[in-house]
Amino acid sequence: MSKSRKMHFASLAALSLALLGTTTLASEKPESTSPFFAKPYLQLGNHPHPGTTESEDLLWLSKETKNWAVDVKPHESKTWTPVRKPISHHPLANSLQPNLEIFNCPLTGLKPGELFDYRVTLDKKEVFSATGQARKTAKQPLSIVIFGDCASGTKSQRKIAYECSKAHPDLIVVPGDIVYQYGLFREYTTKFFPVYNADEAKPDVGAPLTRSHLFVPVLGNHDVAFLHTSFNTDLNKFPDALAYFSLWSQPLNGPLTSRGAKCTVPIIGSEANQAAFFKTAGRNFPVMANYSFDYGNTHWTVLDGNYYMDWTDSKLRDWVRKDIAGAKNARWKFVTFHQPGFSDDVEHSMEQRMRLLSDIFEETGVDVVWAGHVHNYQRTYPLYFKANQHKDGKPMPNPDGTVPGTYKLDKEYNGKTITKPKGVIYVVTGAGGAQLYSQKQQTDKTEFVYKFHGEVHSYTHCDIKGDTMIVRQITADGAPLDEFKLTKN
Secondary structure, eight states, rough: OHHHHHHHHHHHHHHHHHHHTOOOOOOOOOOTTEEEEEEEEOOOOOOOOOOEEEEEEEEEEEEEOOEEEEEEOOOOOOOOOOOSSOOEEEEESSSSSSSSSEEEEEEEETTTOOOOOOEEEETTTTEEEEEOOOOOTTTTTTEEEESSSOOOOOOOOHHHHHHHHHHHOSSEOOOOBBBTTTHHHHHHHIHHHHHEEEEEEETTTTTOTTSSSSEOOOOGGGTTTTTTTTSEEEETOTTOOOOOHHHHHOOOOSSSSTTTOOSSSOEEOOOOOOOHHHHHGGTTTGGGGGGHHHHEEEEEEEEEOSSSTTTOOOOOEEEHHHHHHHHHEEEEEEEESOOOSSSOSSTTOOOGGGGGGGHHHHTTOOEEEEOSSSEEEEEOOOOEEEBBBBBTSBOOTTTTOOOOEEEEEESOOOSSSSOOSBBEEEEEEOOOOOOOGGGGGGGSOOOTEEEEEEESSEEEEEETTTEEEEEEEEEETTEEEEEEEEEEE
């Protein structure tokens, strides 16, 4: 690793310590009267494509291991139907919580786009109930919320969750750095679940989102307990790290399936700690770091943008190309990852590796790329980018992480009267709750940046109706920051 890059990571380490010092923690213990360590929450599960009926996974954490049952019904019906498929469960061996297990109940036979009610019983007594919504069809309008860099225990995180609940989203996408500071199990139980699965929607509390709405996670650098001194996930230092692979249930259709393979999270630690993690994560690791799915008339490709990924690798690039090109029924094509290829910032100016996929995005007709990592909001002009190449045609990144090349910007597109962009729009929506970056970054914008707001926390709200998408950036107080429209032919 180059000396300049080491110095860059050292500066990031200082920032990480500063961020850690600004967070406040809730109690790590569950409610004394509740059987749940984490209350039930809905997940897409290993269901990347829609069907004639829909399925979702219902997860919860508890130390009670017997006599659980789940019933489900259409929202307008009064008749409950017991879930016949068995409720699976296994120990969270690396959670640092004795006898704690994670439960997964498959909810099947759901009518696409319709509301449904579910209730969870323990010893035949109802202990939880909520309303969810099955994945929508391609003909139905969509409401999608996107925000990254979020669960840090701040007031703004709770306010963003509350504002998002008012948007009534069908889908919530989190482009990385889901939980601060290191993506630990204990941080999920103190900073994530209490806010995004709160029992009430209030600006100083959060909102009951995960029990009713599908969250889609993206792996960020803070989600892998990345220390700038070792460049590994150290399970001796953080035995409950990589909770992403234990607590989420998403499609398992990614390209990387072997532990320890190139471009997977590098793990160190004792044999016992590694065994506990692998037992808990099961088949989710490492495949769930990259995946894709369809929702409504959209296709989403979720990528790992962390430092150990090599996006010049031909097999990985082929997987991305085939995945996006194969979404022939999708009207809108989105890609999301944590580290942006195109952004204007001081802290991460050399982390440009995701530019290496720009040619594939352009070739396959990607509309918008959503990222986080930079703790503000940015939107580029629609652009085409050609990276400098080797003689064999492969892109040629620099040793320091930068990716030089040439831009072609569409400055005629204004998102109001001219709504068909020529090129891909890159959005950074990393102001979801973590401490905002320096205000000095708002001056002297890079040429490709069209909008920049670093002064407030915010989230992205997309309304999609057929061939029209309206994107709004909204502050933690509900005020508008930006709005633009995209239309298809």
